[in-house]
Amino acid sequence: MAKKTPEINSSSTADIAFLLLCYFLMTTTMNQDMGLQRRLPPMPDKNQKVEDQKVNRRNIIIVKINSADRLLAGNEPIHVSQLRDKIKEFLTNPANNPDLPEKSEIDIEGYGPCMVSKGVISLQNDRGTSYQAYIAVQNELVGAINELRDDWSMANYGKKYAQLDEDRQAIARKAVPQNISEAEPKDIAKK
Amino acid sequence: MPAITTSSLSDIVFMLLFFFMVTTTMRETENKVVVKLPEATEVAKLERKDLTSYINIGTPVRHLQAQYGNDARIQLNDSFKTVDEIRDFIAAERDAMSEADRQFMTVAIRADENTRMGIVTDVKQELRRCSALKIMYSARKTAE
Numbered sequence: 189m190a191k192k193t194p195e196i197n198s199s200s201t202a203d204i205a206f207l208l209l210c211y212f213l214m215t216t217t218m219n220q221d222m223g224l225q226r227r228l229p230p231m232p233d234k235n236q237k238v239e240d241q242k243v244n245r246r247n248i249i250i251v252k253i254n255s256a257d258r259l260l261a262g263n264e265p266i267h268v269s270q271l272r273d274k275i276k277e278f279l280t281n282p283a284n285n286p287d288l289p290e291k292s293e294i295d296i297e298g299y300g301p302c303m304v305s306k307g308v309i310s311l312q313n314d315r316g317t318s319y320q321a322y323i324a325v326q327n328e329l330v331g332a333i334n335e336l337r338d339d340w341s342m343a344n345y346g347k348k349y350a351q352l353d354e355d356r357q358a359i360a361r362k363a364v365p366q367n368i369s370e371a372e373p374k375d376i377a378k379k
Numbered sequence: 380m381p382a383i384t385t386s387s388l389s390d391i392v393f394m395l396l397f398f399f400m401v402t403t404t405m406r407e408t409e410n411k412v413v414v415k416l417p418e419a420t421e422v423a424k425l426e427r428k429d430l431t432s433y434i435n436i437g438t439p440v441r442h443l444q445a446q447y448g449n450d451a452r453i454q455l456n457d458s459f460k461t462v463d464e465i466r467d468f469i470a471a472e473r474d475a476m477s478e479a480d481r482q483f484m485t486v487a488i489r490a491d492e493n494t495r496m497g498i499v500t501d502v503k504q505e506l507r508r509c510s511a512l513k514i515m516y517s518a519r520k521t522a523e
Binding site (some may be wrong): 198213224258266318326330 | 382385386389392396399400403417420422423491499500503
């Protein structure tokens with residue numbers, strides 16, 4: 189007559205597993221990479237003759253950051269905190285000021301004709317500019333455009349840009365384009 | 380009233396445990412440069428982490444400063460590299476991806492906030508030359 193083997197007491201497995209679970213919960217970092225996404229312009233072709241891109245003077249705003257992290261936007265020194273409003277004014281041109289960029293009517297698929305600003309922001313920096321200042325400026329530029337997109341979406345769809353569906357977001361992106369050009373580095377202080 | 384059966388509890392917990400064990404990725408590269416990311420408010424999330432290559436720029440960590448000085452350096456994978464070596468790095472990263480994914484490849488520039496733009500500009504120019512045009516400036520979201 190074989191004896192019945194006693195069952196293994198399994199009441200503590202849950203505790204053990206909980207302990208392990210807590211360990212992994214603590215050590216897992218769900219760090220999401222965040223940042224400002226940007227597209228670099230392709231390298232100009234050497235064989236191709238560089239045509240002078242004729243951008244009307246009024247359509248371009250030059251934002252310069254010097255090596256002391258001072259800011260110059262459209263020929264006047266300003267502070268980073270003022271930059272957002274300046275860019276918004278530049279891109280919207282509410283009073284149709286002849287010094288600010290012109291608008292052109294573009295037919296957007298799925299929306300119809302829309303007045304789109306032709307403004308381009310040109311960002312120039314010195315080799316001595318700190319990365320922190322550069323990102324702060326980039327952040328303000330993106331922020332200005334995001335706010336304009338929000339305004340545009342509010343006016344047309346009654347929702348913020350982030351709450352729109354993908355098709356409408358694409359339309360809003362076309363209506364308020366992000367034209368930021370990161371200028372070719374210039375040899376300003378070549379010794 | 381019958382007691383609640385706890386026999387399935389351990390199974391549930393084990394399942395959770397396996398989920399975390401599988402999703403946890405241990406960091407494989409050691410940071411050799413100090414990177415304190417700059418702060419920004421308008422950051423966007425990176426969608427495809429597996430299609431991202433990282434370029435770290437910053438001053439070497441303290442115990443390596445005797446060897447490498449305290450100038451800003453570029454770290455790719457596990458070692459210090461020069462700007463010219465980015466080309467090989469990008470080519471290698473690109474080869475590791477499938478054909479369809481290559482166009483979505485993103486290069487995240489993780490530069491320390493005190494880095495000068497000179498080295499960052501060099502990196503950007505080199506990336507343009509390798510036509511890795513999708514980039515991201517890594518930043519922390521400003522705590523509100």
